Amino acid sequence: MKLLRKVNRRVNSRVHQQYDVSEQWRPSGIGPGAVGDCEDLAIEKRMELISLGFPPKDLFFAIGYLGGEGLHAVLVAHTAKGDLVLDSRTPWTSEWSRTPYVWLVRQSDIDPSVWLSAIPNGTPASV
Numbered sequence: 001m002k003l004l005r006k007v008n009r010r011v012n013s014r015v016h017q018q019y020d021v022s023e024q025w026r027p028s029g030i031g032p033g034a035v036g037d038c039e040d041l042a043i044e045k046r047m048e049l050i051s052l053g054f055p056p057k058d059l060f061f062a063i064g065y066l067g068g069e070g071l072h073a074v075l076v077a078h079t080a081k082g083d084l085v086l087d088s089r090t091p092w093t094s095e096w097s098r099t100p101y102v103w104l105v106r107q108s109d110i111d112p113s114v115w116l117s118a119i120p121n122g123t124p125a126s127v
Contacts, residue, residue, distance in 0.1 A: 001084070004077050004093050007048050008086040011041055017088055039073035041088040046075050060109065062118060064101025072101065078109075 014030040018037050028036030028044045036044070039061070046059050058078040062085075065071055075086040076096060083096040096103070103118030 001079065001081065001093070003049070003052060003054065004079075004084055004086060005091075007045050007052070008093055009091045011045050011048065012088055012091055015041055015044065015088075017041065038088045042073050042075040042086070045086050049075075049077070057109070060107035060112065062096075062103060062106035064099070064103045064118075066101050071104075074101075076106065 011028070011030060015028045015034045015036055018035050025039050025043065027047055028034050028040040030044065030048075042061055046056075046061075049059060050056050054077070060076050060078070061073060062076050063071055063073050072087075072089070074088070077084045077086065077093075081095075084093045085096055085099050086093055087099070105115045106118045108114040108116050
């Protein structure tokens with residue numbers, strides 16, 4: 001939990017988040033001048049957590065919707081205390097069920113190239 005909060009805050013504070021940019025799905029980096037949109041920050045967080053020993057199989061991306069804001073990508077970490085969201089909009093980690101988002105899709109636990117509906121009884125989805 002502490003590691004997740006640390007990485008979430010570190011990336012969020014060191015990357016200038018841009019909105020309405022073309023989708024590239026690339027790590028943002030955290031050095032001087034680092035920029036990216038929500039999924040770029042999520043990728044950066046994943047890379048940092050893995051480099052610090054967090055199991056890659058327990059990390060997945062999810063896309064939700066927030067009224068007035070639109071679509072938003074986050075990194076989710078599966079932990080013994082549940083699935084925790086590392087969000088570029090907040091320095092805090094939150095339980096999946098306690099976020100303001102309507103979850104649309106998430107990566108499969110078995111095959112990260114497959115996206116599943118985040119609605120109960122989800123089926124593969126095209127993203």
